[in-house]
Amino acid sequence: MRVLITEDDDNLRAALEVALRGAGFAVDAADDLPAAEEALFVNAYDCAIFDRMLPAGDALRYVHGRRREGWPVPVLFLTARDSAADRIDGLRLGGDDYLVKPFAMAELVARVRSLCRRGPVGPPQVLRWADVELDGGRHRVTRAGVLLTLTRKEFLVLERLMTARGQPVPRHVLIAHAWDEMADPASNVLDVVVAQLRRKLGDPPLIRTVRGTGYLVTG
Known part of the structure; x- marks a missing residue:
């Protein structure tokens, strides 16, 4: 706890x-x-x-x-x-x-x-944004009803972005959520994962770069 x-x-x-x-x-x-x-x-x-x-x-x-x-x-x-x-x-x-x-x-x-003892906290089991649904309990993501195959890192980054509901999420927050506190925020590991996510999510684009800050979900 x-x-x-x-x-x-x-x-x-x-x-x-x-x-x-x-x-x-x-x-x-x-x-x-x-x-x-x-x-x-x-x-x-x-x-x-x-x-x-x-x-x-x-x-x-x-x-x-x-x-x-x-x-x-x-x-x-x-x-x-x-x-x-x-x-x-x-x-x-x-x-x-x-x-x-x-x-x-x-x-x-x-x-x-x-x-x-009141129970675990964190993001809701099912998150929805635009036409994307993320089911945390089943580790399942769909867009417009189509099942997407995401890696664990991709899933965690998308989960954190959807939890923020359109608010910018700093790079260090995304890295801490999907990797750990020892990961280097200056490395390009996050950018690689976001690029993969964008490709798998398809059009219209869902993830926008916030220059100098991080990323947010749009749409």
């Missing part, structure tokens, strides 16, 4: 990482909302932990905005704000749990484990 921690207090963030990794979780950490946004764009998480008050603003507003877009990841808020009104707002506007500081680390681990 993979967890994202967003906490600007260096000591608390480090303690959370140690506790959760010790309990068997894979953990990524961010110190503010922009870093969390990038991590969430690249990776799928089973749970996200947010300190409410961060340098870039109230994480509650950020989570509320993501919920309105259909974001499904369970969220645990950490905060020193302990009034009933604050707790109600935290749950009403997108939080799944709300833990007031100071707290026992064992309790946090138990709450995170409970949130993670």
Whole structure:
């Protein structure tokens, strides 16, 4: 199970990482909302932990905005704000749990484990864009009803582009999704895979290059 921690207090963030990794979780950490946004764009998480008050603003507003877009990841808020009104707002506007500081680390681990049991997260099993359908469960892609034969890399790149629904996806995000974080974003492996995808998808063109950024799906 993979967890994202967003906490600007260096000591608390480090303690959370140690506790959760010790309990068997894979953990990524961010110190503010922009870093969390990038991590969430690249990776799928089973749970996200947010300190409410961060340098870039109230994480509650950020989570509320993501919920309105259909974001499904369970969220645990950490905060020193302990009034009933604050707790109600935290749950009403997108939080799944709300833990007031100071707290026992064992309790946090138990709450995170409970949130993670809600099920896996990530892109929907079936994605649709224009006349393309991608079935993640069956590793199957069709265009206008015609079955396409894609390699694993081609499938993963197309999946990430379709998940973004017309928004540009940076090169490093596509490489991290289809290869790993050690892959060189300056290499041409991604361009080769995109060229193959374009050929297999046929006309009208579905994938457009965003110069200086990456790619997006169009149509």
